[in-house]
Amino acid sequence: MRNTYLIVAEHRDGKLRRVTLEALRAAAACAAGEDEIHAALLGEGLDDLAAELAAYPVAQVHVIESESLRNYNPEAYVQALAPLLASLRPDGLFLGHTAAGRDLAPALAARLSAGQISDVTGIEREDDGRIVFVRPIYAGKAIERRVFGSAPRVVTVRPNNFLAAEPREDGTAAPIARSAAASASELRTVVRDVVRKTAGRIDLAEAKIVISGGRGVKSAEGFRPLEELAELLGGAVGASRGACDAGYCDYGLQIGQTGKVVTPEIYIACGISGAIQHLAGMSGSRIIVAINKDPEAPIFQLADYGIVGDLFEVVPLLTQEFRKALA
Numbered sequence: 001m002r003n004t005y006l007i008v009a010e011h012r013d014g015k016l017r018r019v020t021l022e023a024l025r026a027a028a029a030c031a032a033g034e035d036e037i038h039a040a041l042l043g044e045g046l047d048d049l050a051a052e053l054a055a056y057p058v059a060q061v062h063v064i065e066s067e068s069l070r071n072y073n074p075e076a077y078v079q080a081l082a083p084l085l086a087s088l089r090p091d092g093l094f095l096g097h098t099a100a101g102r103d104l105a106p107a108l109a110a111r112l113s114a115g116q117i118s119d120v121t122g123i124e125r126e127d128d129g130r131i132v133f134v135r136p137i138y139a140g141k142a143i144e145r146r147v148f149g150s151a152p153r154v155v156t157v158r159p160n161n162f163l164a165a166e167p168r169e170d171g172t173a174a175p176i177a178r179s180a181a182a183s184a185s186e187l188r189t190v191v192r193d194v195v196r197k198t199a200g201r202i203d204l205a206e207a208k209i210v211i212s213g214g215r216g217v218k219s220a221e222g223f224r225p226l227e228e229l230a231e232l233l234g235g236a237v238g239a240s241r242g243a244c245d246a247g248y249c250d251y252g253l254q255i256g257q258t259g260k261v262v263t264p265e266i267y268i269a270c271g272i273s274g275a276i277q278h279l280a281g282m283s284g285s286r287i288i289v290a291i292n293k294d295p296e297a298p299i300f301q302l303a304d305y306g307i308v309g310d311l312f313e314v315v316p317l318l319t320q321e322f323r324k325a326l327a
């Protein structure tokens, strides 16, 4: 029996988000034999993105265009995807575990009467062919292995945990099917505009390097050395809730149980004590560096590298040394 999987692509500023290619890799891990992976691309003015996506190993790219899809809107997205879901009848749906993916996946699961497994970090195939979805639970303290009882299945994939899919080796492109979605006047809510608070900065969820500040940065001004280091290394700045609550930075930067989950190659925690709720958002980072003036700070128990010292001395020194090394 041939299974059909559907990836719901995400894009921002005219670029595909890497998590879409990671979701494609995750779907490929479930696919076997004659199984097909399709991709849905929603928005407006999508010609270039559709051509880019068609270069990856998908059976077809389904482009759904409408002014109402310019910005993410759950109602518009669910409505727009409904005809495709009805015709394709996918056995599995894959989305990024991003703000939009977390919102859209349960709505699509409800429409399909499907089960959902969220925040998946690994996929394993057992000897009997069953596919096991691996996900961290209890703020990363335990790992859960789940299987679906029946199809259809809805899966959200945690960013930075799967390798991004590679374009087809033979340079061919998948066919592109186009359709139009409902006009904005038929929707109950309309997103008029999205104003980004962190314009121009690297997306925290996808950053390879994250420099995070905690209450130890002591002020908004105290984030400057961290921003300087992040800029030099091409990384993003994050924060603990302690720093956000103190008003040193925007809540959009918060990492942790009630903030964003990041899994960068390198996570540098500056003036962060290492509360369990913070660790829930960053313990999956490949290399963790902690800078804290308290040698007993719990963050050192998790860190691969620890620097006991004043962050206002250590961070500028790191910037200085990296600048020399990168010159």
Ligand SMILES: Cc1cc2nc3c(=O)[nH]c(=O)nc-3n(C[C@H](O)[C@H](O)[C@H](O)COP(=O)(O)OP(=O)(O)OC[C@H]3O[C@@H](n4cnc5c(N)ncnc54)[C@H](O)[C@@H]3O)c2cc1C
Pocket: 213, 214, 215, 216, 217, 239, 240, 241, 242, 243, 254, 255, 256, 257, 258, 259, 260, 270, 271, 272, 273, 274, 275, 276, 277, 278, 281, 291, 292, 293, 294, 297, 309, 310, 311, 312
């Ligand atoms: C339901 C719930 C959800 C939560 N969700 C989150 C969440 O999502 N994310 C999150 O982060 N927290 C969350 N918290 C809060 C969490 O429990 C901690 O209070 C918070 O993480 C502490 O932030 P912090 O480490 O910046 O501050 P603190 O615990 O005050 O630590 C500051 C650290 O800075 C060090 N320091 C001070 N000055 C310097 C200096 N000059 N140089 C170097 N080090 C210095 C200190 O030694 C200390 O270790 C949550 C709490 C609850 C109850």
